Amino acid sequence: MHIRSKQLYEWQQKINNKRQFDPLNKRDKAEFTFFLRNDRWQSTVCPFILEWPYLTIPDMIKDKLTRFWLKAERGEIIE
DSSP states (O other), rough: OOHHHHHHHHHHHHHHTOOOTTTTTHHHHHHHHHHHHHHHOSSOOOBBBOTOOOSHHHHHHHHHHHHHHHHHHOOOOOO
16 A cells, blocks of 8 residues: 555655746656657646646647747847
């Protein structure tokens, strides 16, 4: 029983450690690249928060990356 409760605790920690996707963050982009190649998240659960008005996290990330790249093309992004 102790092992199951420890696993449940670790799983809950992973769920609670979600973050917003940041197109400048290399770790976030690597996580999404893994998802696109393997149809699953590298972490046990998706590490990102679903933001309004998006319906799915992959669509949200695609939109954020597209907007980021378009701004970068126009020279609006300063790293």
